Amino acid sequence: MKKLSFNLLLFTTFLLLSIRVSADLMEPSLDPIYELIEKGQYKEALIQHQNYFEDSANVPGLSGVRLSFALGNWAELGQLYPPALTALKELAQAKRAQLLDGDGNFTIFSEYESINSYINKGSETIETFLKLEEFYPDQASRYYNSIERLLMSEKRYEIIARHIKDPIYKFETIRHHREYEMGRLRSGDKHASLDYANKYYHQELSRLLATTKAIGMIDYAKEIERRSEQYLTESSRFKPNEK
Known part of the structure; x- marks a missing residue:
């Protein structure tokens, strides 16, 4: 009986691993799309x-x-292929319609915001968010994190002031992003970039400081500056190529 149970356990484990491997192998890939574009097969690339x-x-x-x-x-x-742009715009409008009907969720708003960022319709995203604030305030509050970066870039501080909660947490998120990149560098990851790590850090830090100061969160801005100075001083002791 014990041997049977053990064999059953082995079989179950093997089955689960097989399902996992199969799922990984079946994950969609962008490579076939790149190949179609290189061959000039744009219609097929759009479908893919x-x-x-x-x-x-x-x-x-x-x-x-x-x-x-x-x-x-x-x-x-x-x-290269205008119908592809038309299809992308139509997808964005379908997402927008769902949101304005009150049938949206965080994922749908994130998709909508991301699509618009690639077709230069950030202003429409903000306009839609304002409508959601008016008609579905609870939903808008949940979507805020997806649009915060855009609002900061566009200096829509009056909207940010209504939703921002903890700027210190946001700074720590920026710091952890840089630490992740620095960790990749120290481990010898060829794809990691010190320039990217620093550029992203300083760009996001500058945007966050400008925002906190603009909406009157001066004490938060000072604390973020203090933490940033301390962090950069301490991190400078570790060279990127250290392991």
Whole structure:
């Protein structure tokens, strides 16, 4: 009986691992799309982009790629093949309609905001957010983190002041992002970039400080500056190529 139970456990473990491996192998990839574009098969590339956007929606590990590289490439395809740009705009409008009907969620708003960022419609995203504030304030509050960076870039401080909660936490997020990149550098990751790590850090820090000062959160701004100075002083002791 014990041997049977052990064999059953082994079989179950093997089955779960097989399912996991199969799932990994079936994850959608952007490589076929790149190949189609190189061959000039733009219509097929558009179809694959649409399929990728749908198929990758339920793959947690692809959420970042899905809303950045994939949409960016889709927008670039639109410059070569206008129907691709039309399709991307229509997708954005479909998401907007869902949101304004009150049928949205954080994922839909994030998709909408990301698409608009690649088709130069950031102002429309802000306009939509204001409408959501008016008609669905609770939902708008939940969507705020997706649009905060855009609001900071556009200096829409009056909107930020209504939603921002903890600027110190936001600074720590920026710091951790740099630390992640620095960790990759110290481990010898060829794809990591010190220039990128520093540029992102200082860009986001500057945006956060400008925002906190503009909305009167002076004490927070001073504390963020103090933490940043201390952090950069301490981190300078560790060279990027250290292991």
